[in-house]
Amino acid sequence: MANIHDIAKKAGVSVTTVSRVLNNHKYVSEEKRIAVQNVIDEFNYTPNRNAIDLIRGETRQIGVIIPYNNNQAFDQMLHGILNKSIEHEYSVIVLPTTYDAKKELEYLSMLQTKMLDAVIITSRSNNWEAITPFTKYGPIISCEYTDFSEIGCSYIDRYTSYVEAFYLLKERGHERVAFTTAREMESKSTIQTFTAYEEVFGKPSGDYVIFNCYSMQDGYRAAQKLLHIKEKPTAIYANGDEVAAGIYQYAISIGMHIPRDVALLGQENQPIGEALAISTVDHQLIQAGEQAFELAIKKSKDKIKIPYQIIHRSSI
């Protein structure tokens, strides 16, 4: 509707002066400032953000790449990011990929089109070689550790945490331990889980690992397999509390007792795990999200490690 020229004309000043009062510049006489403000109020005028963004070359919008938006773990990181975005007056755009590498690249190119000031990657499909070129257009922050110096990281030291979790299970007397992972071997956290497992127990038997677990249902299905192996595992390390809950549910349904018949350890300290009293490794994802946001707006390439903690409940 009304633009800055209309305001200027009506107030009998130049657009420059209007711009000055809009941006609280000094060197505007109180008289004109009031005159302009009156017209602004009268017209209920608000400056056009696109024009400002165009000229400033920034939008105060940051994008968050997540694979699924209905996954508790990513929601936690998003939660942390949103916390900080409000504090710093940024807007956040949610960019769900369903692990589609092409879509991920499209999202990254929103840096180049100047639509986004920065992007935070909570989980990725492309390799870093494909991602880093986009840092030329704006900061890219990862919630996973990477050596690439162009990428700032607010990361979880998953390897250490996995090793500790497996040792914990071992200490409790478990030798036959199974685990679930979110993705196949192309994912770093899956590989880390494997490596940590090997360090503690040696190479995992093929039927002790179940891939592609995201939801409770996936956990349920995993348990259907794991708990019917002849040499069935005495403990299961799930890659999330929802998955653990599914395992729990199935175990109970076939009359097993937890932890007597099978011990269960989850991840991320989600409400459902609390409800079922499942012990869990809390990677403090909210904090990871908050830190990621800070790195993003600072255009920092630091590598910040987020501490984890094990929460003991009654499932192991």
Added chain:
Amino acid sequence: MANIHDIAKKAGVSVTTVSRVLNNHKYVSEEKRIAVQNVIDEFNYTPNRNAIDLIRGETRQIGVIIPYNNNQAFDQMLHGILNKSIEHEYSVIVLPTTYDAKKELEYLSMLQTKMLDAVIITSRSNNWEAITPFTKYGPIISCEYTDFSEIGCSYIDRYTSYVEAFYLLKERGHERVAFTTAREMESKSTIQTFTAYEEVFGKPSGDYVIFNCYSMQDGYRAAQKLLHIKEKPTAIYANGDEVAAGIYQYAISIGMHIPRDVALLGQENQPIGEALAISTVDHQLIQAGEQAFELAIKKSKDKIKIPYQIIHRSSI
């Protein structure tokens, strides 16, 4: 970096021609089209979105007002909205209010600044009189029914659903029924719950209703009160499955059996409810979100009712 002029100059054509190939206009000779495309590829050029948005007067960005971003119910709606946004090539900006009315108004004014093409309100703090003026700047869609003709609605018929839920409990022989709600009496769904309750059971006794329940912990605390009343309720209708899970957890912890000692009915068919086999009223929030998005981009002011369904499990 490079802009459309650079491309034009390098390709030996006018900016118009470049713009034409960018937007797949016809009436560009194959020869020039190729020449331009080559330069575009060579420079890895992408048009600036702010410039385009400025001139077009739209951003293909829609905002979603939610109170909390870590609440399963709102996540479900957001999920539906994101589904459709990808399909239609829109971006979605998450706008968490924590029920701060002032912040909500600020978000609404993003329509006026032309930052957003539309906004979807999943839950509001302001009254409609304060909200409707913003429809002058762009479509506002509500996930709650309202008579205001300026507002499109993709709504749940909560009143009917609540009545049915309470009748169901009554049929099962329950006379002393308690319930939880998310907010105090200023919220429409709270009022609807009250009215529905009255229709079925008459005026609720004050200690049979617990306000401000959002999370499992809130449910736990609600149960701590409800299950220690002398005339304790024989059934509880929770305002979400997470809340129901908290109630479940506390009931179990004091040795009660569900549904024998207390029946439990949840809402929204969330994973946690499935895990605990809690019967639930599924308001199909994902679908509500999808429909809301469709209304938003169609600039429709239709009032669409989303059907609900009761899922029978073993908690009642």
Added chain:
DNA sequence: CTGAAAGCGCTAACAC
């Protein structure tokens, strides 16, 4: 303290 004017990067009449 104030304003004219030159852009930011792009689209779309309009003319040729």
Added chain:
DNA sequence: GTGTTAGCGCTTTCAG
């Protein structure tokens, strides 16, 4: 088919 040009709405030198 193609190019010239006038904006979109704002910020920011640069002169007064």
